Amino acid sequence: MAAAAAAVAAASSTLLRASNFSRSRPVPTTAGQCTPRSAGRRPAPSSVCVRTRSGRRAAAARASAEGSGGAPAAPLPAALLFDCDGVLVDTEKDGHRISFNETFAERELSVSWDVELYGELLKIGGGKERMTAYFNKTGWPAKAPKTDAERKEFIASLHKMKTELFMALIEKKLLPLRPGVQRLIDEALGNGVKVAVCSTSNEKAVSAIVSCLLGPDRAEKITIFAGDVVPHKKPDPAIYILAATTLGVDPSSCVVVEDSTIGLAAAKAAGMKCIVTKSGYTAEEDFATADAVFDCIGDPPEVRFDLDFCANLLQKQYVN
16 A cells, blocks of 8 residues: 555656646537537437536537537546545535534534534545644644644544444435436446546545445445545545556546535646536635536436536536
């Protein structure tokens, strides 16, 4: 694992030095309309719509629909990589935040994170990192140990309890999948596209979401990269570089679905296309470097995008 982590870190540094952040080009759009889909290789929804930052729905230009109607379909992505929290499930406000607060109460730390404060803390990738940064800024609880090594263990114990509480919420299915997640994953798996979940959250929590909400049959086909599997968390691209390397695919053939600016930065730094599906906490963030921005993935009759859209995204950039 140490050797793998070192390799990931080295690859991450190389990519960053190479300035792999891609610049986007405007999308031809017509406000208030959806572009009818051309005939394709798979059954698909009747339309695909892009959400602009102002919230209006605009038509998405499709590369395979340009020119003659007999143009060949674009090659499929080699892999679809999903963030977890905010993408698969809108977990943050009523899932992770609640579990953190229950943990603080159980340990009698006199700490509570309200909705607004937690939104600010989400700018820090990783739950352990989030708690550490908060206590460093506001002061450590009286019950916390004094040395750095002991505080690291203290944070780890809090995070373990928080994860157990969060997993209980997931196992009770109190937090549903976001619209379109299962549909898009089924479409990808059904067409031989590799699927992975890449998250800064604890691996057990991510596995619980995938297994409980997507089902064991899908879970067996989905690779999970989560928690401390890499030395540096998003916005560092390490987790996406590791995913591409492990899956044996070229980063440029991957499409990432994220919901935050730190996730977007990680995907773009890894040299991948990135679609943003805004979540409750991230709706007002600046996604100018994204290849496409939607309010969700969407289920019929409100499908926002599908696997064909992802395929065409690899041929031509789309932005909000």
